[in-house]
């Protein structure tokens with residue numbers, strides 16, 4: 001397979017002036033008729049007329065009304081064209097019903113829908129399917145379906161047809177079409193300039209009572225983007241459609257966002273608090289793309305972080321404003337360390353802006369998205385809020401309608417601030433997580449901190465240059481009072497010292513407040529200082545971080561030295577549990593332990609080969625010790641956190657439920673699940689119901705509740721995904737693969753549905769001790785299913801291959817077992833480009 005390089009970028013030889021498409025829908029024989037006006041691109045050096053096109057059955061093609069006989073390859077079409085402007089027309093036939101890859105035009109639950117990012121439009125018709133080719137689209141959809149949708153504003157419609165016109169030039173990856181027997185949940189929004197916009201969430205019959213929350217989230221997002229970024233919506237209508245079969249979360253097609261139904265449908269009975277929060281964030285994310293992604297798009301797919309990093313950053317600002325900023329920050333960092341650090345530290349490491357790819361779908365990664373957002377957060381920290389706002393205004397003004405690059409993005413910051421961002425740019429071009437070590441000294445009232453940065457080699461990048469790291473720092477005195485409020489240190493060299501004088505005593509530093517940079521902080525410290533920061537730090541993130549570090553050091557000591565749980569940690573957590581000045585959500589986060597895969601990473605960074613079973617057992621032992629230590633307080637906290645009145649997914653009641661559930665989970669280790677059974681029996685919302693069920697399954701006392709849950713919810717696809725996933729994630733390590741295996745034989749298991757596949761096999765891959773159980777059954781089962789799925793859905797298969805990326809951390813036996821499975825998959829005939837690229841990189 002061919003590798004595409006950033007350095008080889010050249011513009012397309014033609015400009016697309018406008019596009020007219022007609023779709024005559026039929027499940028196995030949809031006809032797509034296109035009329036596209038091209039003109040030579042004055043910026044191009046060549047005049048080859050090549051249009052992408054894959055799996056299309058070409059019926060005829062014309063240029064300026066005359067038949068042509070283009071040459072066709074599996075990748076596209078080449079034709080002789082006249083000089084100057086011309087009109088290209090063609091008709092192709094495609095088969096949506098048999099399109100199981102869920103890319104291009106496909107069918108899901110009887111409806112037609114599309115997914116064109118990144119390169120799916122070429123499966124719909126012949127076209128220059130690249131993001132820098134932008135054009136207006138007029139689309140006619142013909143079919144017997146009550147709802148016929150496309151991008152832009154509705155034009156004419158009649159019996160069995162509808163026409164849409166999108167006045168905003170867009171790349172083909174933002175094209176969308178939906179047709180089906182759908183129900184609208186309608187609403188309206190008045191924009192800041194007084195424009196009235198029609199809003200709809202379209203769903204399958206039966207789901208109409210699950211749209212209200214998503215609609216509120218959409219309106220909040222529209223208001224927020226006006227207030228915070230000055231961005232107004234720009235069409236007469238904004239439609240969202242829920243689809244059951246979808247490879248990712250959602251897609252920001254212009255004026256017609258398509259959502260995985262799990263990311264938009266919500267009701268108290270069927271969705272958890274976490275589901276509600278995620279839905280709100282994803283609706284915001286896709287809506288925010290209207291400016292960061294759609295109005296300003298990417299020149300090429302190497303610039304993906306330009307839209308994704310910025311939009312993730314914007315959606316995290318939104319969630320911080322709607323909910324608790326510190327809780328959001330802590331949750332984001334947990335996620336970043338769990339997913340992105342693992343990627344950055346292994347064979348799949350790549351820069352935030354990659355410089356090569358085989359299959360672009362493999363680069364929708366935590367590095368591009370989440371680290372891409374962190375880079376923007378750092379930029380804002382360095383330049384300050386006011387200059388960030390000015391730079392964004394300039395970015396929108398200068399690049400509206402453009403297909404832009406990271407260079408364009410950094411240029412506006414350079415112009416607004418007068419800074420040279422050459423060194424900062426390394427965050428975009430260099431892979432790997434920097435390790436930031438720090439040494440301190442104190443003498444005669446003078447305090448010095450010396451930082452040193454080192455980034456380990458990553459594939460293709462053996463040497464790393466130093467980057468600009470903003471370090472948010474505060475200093476506390478021995479009483480816990482802040483002697484230096486937060487300030488930003490700019491670490492722009494490999495090694496740099498910062499000094500303060502006139503201090504009465506040696507301060508305790510609070511470094512990297514708010515996790516001001518995505519680095520691994522390495523500091524010789526002890527549990528006494530961690531406990532001090534846990535008790536006193538004024539920065540909520542670092543207070544949580546101190547507790548986390550304490551938990552880690554306790555667990556590592558248990559794992560490596562067989563030590564008992566650390567009494568200081570248990571006391572610290574008891575104090576947290578009792579601390580009514582801390583909001584419940586923060587307390588719940590503080591009581592959480594580092595994930596087993598995070599502990600694995602820490603151990604392997606220290607050169608210790610991790611034993612997944614030993615890690616699992618240490619975590620269980622510590623949780624039991626916590627329960628015993630907190631025995632008297634847990635029931636009181638549980639009782640205090642009961643929420644009265646009707647269910648609300650807002651942050652405050654959700655935080656209370658979270659703490660109640662944490663208390664219940666610990667308490668159940670002592671009461672054999674009695675209180676959890678009671679909660680399950682009286683639960684009137686999914687958060688309480690499924691959390692109780694999870695606790696019971698972990699205690700192996702939940703068989704009756706599990707069957708009751710199935711009977712109650714077997715009609716609901718999204719709740720059944722939870723039922724599948726939970727049984728695997730709550731299993732003991734030795735049972736996880738067997739339970740997953742059995743579930744794949746359940747009549748409700750459908751491997752073609754990505755949600756169900758991920759719920760079951762994704763849960764196995766995420767069950768650290770279960771997946772890495774020494775029997776190797778987890779590896780084999782996952783590989784079997786990846787082999788089955790690859791010919792059906794390469795994108796979802798390839799994404800799940802990432803489960804194998806950490807193989808180098810483990811002992812030789814596990815390494816051999818993993819590699820044997822990787823090789824078994826690689827040996828399959830006709831393996832997709834997606835899966836083969838992922839596994840080849842993982843193996844390297």
Ligand code: HT7
Nearest residue numbers: 115117118247248249250251364
């Ligand atoms: N921009 C979208 C990314 C995407 C995608 C979504 C659904 C299915 C396949 C996809 N490939 C790429 C989603 C987003 O980041 O908002």
Ligand code: ZN
Nearest residue numbers: 285289308311
């Ligand atoms: Zn996005």
